[in-house]
Amino acid sequence: MSKTKVSIKNLYKIFGPQAERMVEKVKGGMSKTELLEKHGHVLGLKDVNLDIPQREMQVIMGLSGSGKSTLIRHVNRLIEPTAGEMIVDGEDVLGMSEEQLREFRRRKASMVFQKFALLPHRTIMDNVAYGLKIRNTPVEEARERCQRWIDRVGLGGFENHYPAQLSGGMQQRVGLARALATDAEILLMDEAFSALDPLIRTDMQNVLLDLQEELHKTVIFITHDLDEALRIGDNICILRDGEVVQKGSPQQIILKPADDYVSDFIKDINRARVLEVGSVMNGKIASKGPEVDRSMAVEEAMQAMSKADSKTAVVTENGKAVGAVTLDQMIAAIARPAAGNKGDKTYR
Amino acid sequence: MSILDEFPAMGRQDLRDLKKGIDGSFREFSRGYGEAIENFFDPVLRALVWFEKLLLATPWPLIILIVAGLAYLGSRSWKLALGAAVSFILIGYFGMWEDTMSTVALISVATILCIVIGIPIGIMMSRSNRLQAMITPILDVMQTIPIFVYLLPVVMLLGIGKVPGLIAVLVYAMPPVVRLTNLGIRLVDAEILEAADAFGANPRQKLFDVQIPLALPNIFAGVNQTIMMALAMVVIASMIGVKGLGNPVLQSIQNQYLTLGLMNGMAIVALAIIFDRVSQQYGKRLQKHREGGHGV
Numbered sequence: 001m002s003k004t005k006v007s008i009k010n011l012y013k014i015f016g017p018q019a020e021r022m023v024e025k026v027k028g029g030m031s032k033t034e035l036l037e038k039h040g041h042v043l044g045l046k047d048v049n050l051d052i053p054q055r056e057m058q059v060i061m062g063l064s065g066s067g068k069s070t071l072i073r074h075v076n077r078l079i080e081p082t083a084g085e086m087i088v089d090g091e092d093v094l095g096m097s098e099e100q101l102r103e104f105r106r107r108k109a110s111m112v113f114q115k116f117a118l119l120p121h122r123t124i125m126d127n128v129a130y131g132l133k134i135r136n137t138p139v140e141e142a143r144e145r146c147q148r149w150i151d152r153v154g155l156g157g158f159e160n161h162y163p164a165q166l167s168g169g170m171q172q173r174v175g176l177a178r179a180l181a182t183d184a185e186i187l188l189m190d191e192a193f194s195a196l197d198p199l200i201r202t203d204m205q206n207v208l209l210d211l212q213e214e215l216h217k218t219v220i221f222i223t224h225d226l227d228e229a230l231r232i233g234d235n236i237c238i239l240r241d242g243e244v245v246q247k248g249s250p251q252q253i254i255l256k257p258a259d260d261y262v263s264d265f266i267k268d269i270n271r272a273r274v275l276e277v278g279s280v281m282n283g284k285i286a287s288k289g290p291e292v293d294r295s296m297a298v299e300e301a302m303q304a305m306s307k308a309d310s311k312t313a314v315v316t317e318n319g320k321a322v323g324a325v326t327l328d329q330m331i332a333a334i335a336r337p338a339a340g341n342k343g344d345k346t347y348r
Numbered sequence: 349m350s351i352l353d354e355f356p357a358m359g360r361q362d363l364r365d366l367k368k369g370i371d372g373s374f375r376e377f378s379r380g381y382g383e384a385i386e387n388f389f390d391p392v393l394r395a396l397v398w399f400e401k402l403l404l405a406t407p408w409p410l411i412i413l414i415v416a417g418l419a420y421l422g423s424r425s426w427k428l429a430l431g432a433a434v435s436f437i438l439i440g441y442f443g444m445w446e447d448t449m450s451t452v453a454l455i456s457v458a459t460i461l462c463i464v465i466g467i468p469i470g471i472m473m474s475r476s477n478r479l480q481a482m483i484t485p486i487l488d489v490m491q492t493i494p495i496f497v498y499l500l501p502v503v504m505l506l507g508i509g510k511v512p513g514l515i516a517v518l519v520y521a522m523p524p525v526v527r528l529t530n531l532g533i534r535l536v537d538a539e540i541l542e543a544a545d546a547f548g549a550n551p552r553q554k555l556f557d558v559q560i561p562l563a564l565p566n567i568f569a570g571v572n573q574t575i576m577m578a579l580a581m582v583v584i585a586s587m588i589g590v591k592g593l594g595n596p597v598l599q600s601i602q603n604q605y606l607t608l609g610l611m612n613g614m615a616i617v618a619l620a621i622i623f624d625r626v627s628q629q630y631g632k633r634l635q636k637h638r639e640g641g642h643g644v
Contacts, residue, residue, distance in 0.1 A: 076546055105548035117543035121561045121637055131547040133557075162637035182547070 005186065005218040006052040006075060011084030013070055013242070016041030019082045032241050044070045045242045048084070052235075055216040059233030061223055061265075067242035068222045072190050075220060076109045077101055088186070106135045110179035114191040116171045118163040124150065124174050125159040131182035142181075149177040153207060169200035173207070180211070189221045193228065205232055226265055230254075230274045238262055251279040255333075271334040272299040280333045281315045281323040289313040294322060298330050378505045389511045392461070396510055400453035404446060411449075412436045419622060423629030432626075435618040444593065444615050451582055451592035451619065454510075458517045458578045463571060466522045470529025470567075471555070480530060487523040495520065495584055503588055513590030517581045524573035532566025533559045568631035572624060579620045593619075 014022045014035075022041045032043040045067045052058045062068045073079040074086055077093055086093040088108065096104060110131060118127050125143070126133075128150055132142040150159060153173040163171055172192060179187055189208075193201045209232060212219065223229050229236050230250045237247040238261075246258035254274060257263040278294030289310035292301040294317050305313050305327060315323040358366075403411065412433050420429035439448050473480045498519060502512045536559050544554045560567070586594030593612045600609030 078542060078545055102548040102550060105546060107548075111543070111546040113539060113543055113546075115539055117537075117539040119540065119558065119561075121564075130557075134544075134547055134549050134553055164638050178547075188546075 002056065003054045004051045005054040005089065006050075006220070007085075007087040008048055008050040008052075008071075008074070009085040009087070011045055011048040011071075011074060011086065012082045013044035013067070013074070013079065014041050014082045015044055023083045043242050045074075045081070048239075048242075048244055050237055050244065050247065052218060052220060054218055056234040057212060057219040057221055057232055059221045059223060059229040059236045060239060061226065061229045061236055062239035063224055065241075066239040068224075068239050069190055070242075071239065072188050072220055072222050075186070075188055076105050076111065106131065106182065108184050109186040109188055110182045110184040111188040111190065112172070112175045112179045112192040114194055116163070116168075116175045116195075118171060118174055118178075120163055123160050123162060124155060124166070127163065127174055128177045128181050130178055135182075146177070146181050149181045152180075152211070153177045167200075169196050169204060172196060172204060176204075176207070176211075180215075185218055187217045187219045189219060191222050191224070194223065194225065201228070208232060226269055230269065238265070250274060251276060255279055267336060270299075271336070272302070272330075273297050275333055277301045277313075277315055277325055277330075278317075278323075280329050281325040282329065283323050285314075285321050285323060289324075291316050291321075292325070293317070298334055301325065302327065302330055374501065374504065378501075382505050382507075386506055386511070389506070389515075392457070392514065393509075393511050396453060396457045396514065399457060400450055403449040403453055408440055408445060415622075419626050422626035424633065425629060428622075428625055428629065432622045435622060439615050439618065442611055442615075444596075444612060447591065447593045447595065447612065448615055448619070450590075451579075451594070451616070454514065454517065454582070454585065454590060454592055455575065455578050455619070455623070458514055458521060459571070459575050461514075461518055462522045462525050462574045462578070465518075466525035466570075466574070467529050467567065470526045470570075471533060471560075473526065473530040474533035474559075483526070487526060490519050491523045495581075499584075499588060508589035510590055512588050513585035516585055516588065517578050520581050521574045521577040524577065525567070525570035528566045528570030528573070529563065532563030532570075535566065536562045565631060565635055568627070568634065572627045572631065575623045575627060576620060579616060579623070582616055 012023050012026065013019075014026065016022065016039070018039075019041060022035060022039060025039070026035065026043060026046055030038075032046075035041050035043050048067075048071060050058075050060075060068045060071060070079060074081050075088070075093070077086070077096075081094065088104075093101070093104065119130065122130070125146060128146040129137075129142045132145065137145075147159070150156060153176055155170060155173055155177065158166065158170070163174065166174070172195075175192070179189075193204045196204060205228060208219075221229075221232060233250055235247065236250055236253055238245045238253070238258075240261055246253060246262050248256075253262065254266055254269070254271060257266055275298045276294065277292050277296050277298060280298060281294065289312040290304045290308040292304055292313045292315055294315050296304075301313060305311070311327045313325050314321050315325055357363075406414075415436055416429040416433040419432040420426065423429070436448075439445060469483065473483050495516065499512070499516055502515050506512045506515075540558060540562065541554065544558050549557065582590075582592055583594040583597050586592060586598050593616050596605075596608050596612040597616075599605060600612070
């Protein structure tokens with residue numbers, strides 16, 4: 001795994017007038033409901049530890065109320081934590097003065113919002129240039145840079161329109177271009193695509209994946225949509241009631257869900273499309289059959305094998321054989337795991 | 349049981365002494381500081397007189413042209429510009445030109461002062477709940493206290509004339525612009541403010557790039573209200589020696605000159621309608637970008 005870019009350590013967030021005092025109680029094992037009933041404080045985040053690797057997409061997933069939007073706002077300190085540490089590039093974000101923090105927000109971490117949050121009275125060009133204007137970039141230079149990003153997200157020709165004249169998907173492209181224009185290394189995306197309809201959402205995911213291939217930013221992406229998380233995440237962290245339930249790669253989460261909550265989450269996904277051959281294969285380098293790359297989806301591998309009329313396939317990595325996979329293994333892997341055996345559980 | 353029958357009021361003698369004492373000390377105060385306060389307002393007086401003279405010295409066709417031009421620039425409507433020109437021609441034809449110029453000068457200066465003083469106060473109020481809690485009751489008093497109650501001390505301090513008239517207008521007309529500036533800034537979408545924060549805007553950048561532009565519709569509604577209320581004060585201001593359309597109205601009340609009152613009253617109404625429509629249309633035009641419609 002590559003170098004850690006953002007490191008979150010023992011982060012607590014409690015909402016209420018005497019939040020500091022409540023941290024001890026939560027550390028002592030008090031639950032969210034108990035804290036609310038007895039002390040009238042709301043537990044936002046509980047002992048979150050997460051190392052986010054450089055240049056990868058970290059997805060933070062959870063249902064509404066799980067604290068994911070609260071967590072992402074701690075990275076650029078839009079929300080102050082009650083306790084814990086937030087280290088970015090070895091620098092303590094919580095120790096920054098107001099001026100340092102502004103500089104950090106201007107240069108290092110930019111953000112994309114769920115409801116776009118564009119300035120309605122500014123043109124698309126001026127919206128994209130907003131981050132640059134704030135740090136007093138010369139107008140000519142800003143224009144030139146922003147024009148590139150506007151073209152890059154496919155909005156060329158709309159520079160002089162106002163946000164209200166664009167569709168939701170186009171507005172979020174503006175939001176994305178605005179965040180990219182500052183050249184920040186960290187991109188914070190708070191449910192950035194959740195407000196878009198499914199087709200546009202897929203479209204935007206493609207835009208993001210494309211950009212990422214070229215830019216390699218450290219992206220922190222919040223979503224409540226598992227398909228989205230699996231599609232774009234290099235790593236996924238699942239939150240529930242402010243606590244980290246599981247972190248790992250998409251493959252790990254599908255193959256080894258940490259608990260019923262996660263199993264419930266993943267039970268309806270199309271496993272054949274998400275699981276990769278590499279997660280299913282065995283180590284024996286062997287046999288005949290078509291060659292499939294280890295990052296290929298099981299679905300595609302099965303098609304390849306069916307076409308070749310073979311029950312086995314050779315798994316390759318960079319063209320070299322690294323293992324084998326059988327049809328039975330794949331069928332076993334894509335079968336839905338038995339439903340939760342501890343009775344019906346409901347989650348808020 | 350007599351305490352229940354009659355309110356235990358302060359003794360008559362005491363009450364009279366109290367009133368006398370306050371009256372006396374205020375008189376002292378106005379004797380001691382009246383001139384200093386008058387000097388303080390001198391620049392305002394000079395601006396007002398200068399503007400009035402300018403309006404009167406300008407040839408009337410030019411004024412009508414300017415009025416129509418401003419109406420058109422504000423509203424982008426030929427009808428409104430034409431209406432304004434016709435109103436001014438009628439006003440002149442019925443012999444009310446000079447009074448109208450005085451009134452326009454007073455209203456203009458009063459409105460500018462209300463904006464210059466009121467908007468910063470509104471901005472400060474929007475930034476501090478405590479300040480808001482302190483200023484709101486003051487605004488309530490300014491709007492509800494019977495005008496004559498504060499007119500009296502103002503006249504005692506400054507005598508009768510333009511400046512006390514202007515102050516009376518300011519007291520009455522300033523609250524809307526303060527209130528609506530405060531409200532408008534408080535209503536600015538929290539998400540957009542958060543975005544400004546996330547991109548590292550400092551408080552000044554947030555104010556000028558986000559808060560004021562987004563509050564502009566409300567601020568503008570406040571300015572519009574302020575103009576209307578200033579016009580409503582024209583007659584009262586004339587009671588303390590301000591020249592203008594209010595004067596003939598006052599005369600007509602005293603002498604039962606029905607037509608004189610009606611004509612000058614209509615002139616005030618015409619001014620009000622022109623100011624109101626033009627400023628409203630201008631405010632609407634500022635909001636044009638909010639309208640949807642793809643690819644427009």
